[in-house]
Amino acid sequence: xxxxxxxxxxxxxxxxxxxxxxxxxxxxxxxxxxxxxxxxxxxxxxxxxxxxxxxxxxxxxxxxxxxxxxxxxxxxxxxxxxxxxxxxxxxxxxxxxxxxxxxxxxxxxxxxxxxxxxxxxxxxxxxxxxxxxxxxxxxxxxxxxxxxxxxxxxxxxxxxxxxxxxxxxxxxxxxxxxxxxxxxxxxxxxxxxxxxxxxxxxxxxxxxxxxxxxxxxxxxxxxxxxxxxxxxxxxxxxxxxxxxxxxxxxxxxxxxxxxxxxxxxxxxxxxxxxxxxxxxxxxxxxxxxxxxxxxxxxxxxxxxxxxxxxxxxxxxxxxxxxxxxxxxxxxxxxxxxxxxxxxxxxxxxxxxxxxxxxx
Numbered sequence: 510x511x512x513x514x515x516x517x518x519x520x521x522x523x524x525x526x527x528x529x530x531x532x533x534x535x536x537x538x539x540x541x542x543x544x545x546x547x548x549x550x551x552x553x554x555x556x557x558x559x560x561x562x563x564x565x566x567x568x569x570x571x572x573x574x575x576x577x578x579x580x581x582x583x584x585x586x587x588x589x590x591x592x593x594x595x596x597x598x599x600x601x602x603x604x605x606x607x608x609x610x611x612x613x614x615x616x617x618x619x620x621x622x623x624x625x626x627x628x629x630x631x632x633x634x635x636x637x638x639x640x641x642x643x644x645x646x647x648x649x650x651x652x653x654x655x656x657x658x659x660x661x662x663x664x665x666x667x668x669x670x671x672x673x674x675x676x677x678x679x680x681x682x683x684x685x686x687x688x689x690x691x692x693x694x695x696x697x698x699x700x701x702x703x704x705x706x707x708x709x710x711x712x713x714x715x716x717x718x719x720x721x722x723x724x725x726x727x728x729x730x731x732x733x734x735x736x737x738x739x740x741x742x743x744x745x746x747x748x749x750x751x752x753x754x755x756x757x758x759x760x761x762x763x764x765x766x767x768x769x770x771x772x773x774x775x776x777x778x779x780x781x782x783x784x785x786x787x788x789x790x791x792x793x794x795x796x797x798x799x800x801x802x803x804x805x806x807x808x809x810x811x812x813x814x815x816x817x818x819x820x821x822x823x824x825x826x827x828x829x830x831x832x833x834x835x836x837x838x839x840x841x842x843x844x845x846x847x848x849x850x851x852x853x854x855x856x857x858x859x860x861x862x863x864x865x866x867x868x
Contacts, residue, residue: 511614514622516559517560518560524564525548530571536781539596539598540759541590541592549746549753552746553742553745553746558579559578561578561588562574562578563618563619565603565610565614567607567610572611573602575601579625585628598635616648616649627851628847629845629846631841631843633842634843636840644843655846656843657842657860660842661824661838664835665822665835665836666818666836667812674813678833686802686803689798689799699767701764707755707756714762717762718747721774722738724790725790761778765804772792773792775789783812783820784817785823786823789801802829802832805829805833822835
């Protein structure tokens with residue numbers, strides 16, 4: 510077993526097929542672990558950062574990928590997952606038959622590279638992730654660990670049938686769902702469509718992103734969106750990424766139509782066990798019908814019928830998620846900081862606004 514560091518885009522393009530094979534064969538994955546995510550992210554963002562992608566090989570087979578890069582800001586070198594700020598979940602991807610060995614190999618590679626970085630920023634590590642199992646106070650020598658505030662990511666453990674799911678809701682929520690559905694159908698007509706074929710995603714994804722921006726503007730809440738989402742390259746990034754992963758059945762665009770127009774839309778990513786809402790929006794002219802909440806219910810039904818185990822609302826603890834039956838689950842956020850005065854001061858100055866505790 511040996512490791513290789515990918516530091517150039519040319520080398521990354523060369524090994525993308527091996528990475529994709531590992532990704533698609535994994536027992537579970539997030540789309541941010543795919544080579545498509547990394548390549549599109551690097552095309553539009555982080556062009557000046559230094560790639561530090563760790564590959565672990567068993568003979569000639571790639572058995573693990575750690576998709577990392579190093580950003581240098583005012584002299585502080587921060588190791589991060591690629592596209593971490595946009596991803597709800599960041600992790601290494603490892604072949605199930607080589608889990609222990611690959612974790613040791615990645616740890617060794619990170620330890621040997623400590624002179625290249627000052628802070629390893631581990632953000633959005635889910636409780637069951639590989640990186641979360643590794644990050645402990647004694648993980649890497651001559652470092653100390655800072656635990657930041659956790660991120661809520663509510664989820665629903667899906668039952669085997671739609672009727673069983675409805676039975677988990679209280680009577681008030683069931684009645685509210687049926688009432689809104691009936692009123693919207695009677696007043697405007699209703700149609701629900703799910704798009705997942707590449708030709709449909711390619712044609713509709715930009716319209717969805719524009720619809721979403723317009724919805725936030727009309728709600729006078731555009732400033733609440735991440736600044737990245739307002740950049741001109743963001744639409745190109747999401748459009749190209751979604752079109753490419755649609756070839757592998759990893760994306761679904763769900764839409765509610767009323768009066769032959771889209772009134773609610775959600776972009777979701779699909780893995781082997783779960784469906785994850787990446788972003789959504791609705792037409793405020795139909796707010797009284799709760800089109801966003803109705804679309805959640807249609808997506809939950811869709812997920813159950815397709816045999817998914819988990820419905821993932823993504824980051825944020827908005828009340829509507831829990832009314833739909835979600836339970837609270839939190840991502841962990843850490844800083845692995847080198848034992849040097851420079852690194853310690855940089856960590857304090859950069860992250861002092863975040864709640865934290867020493868571990």
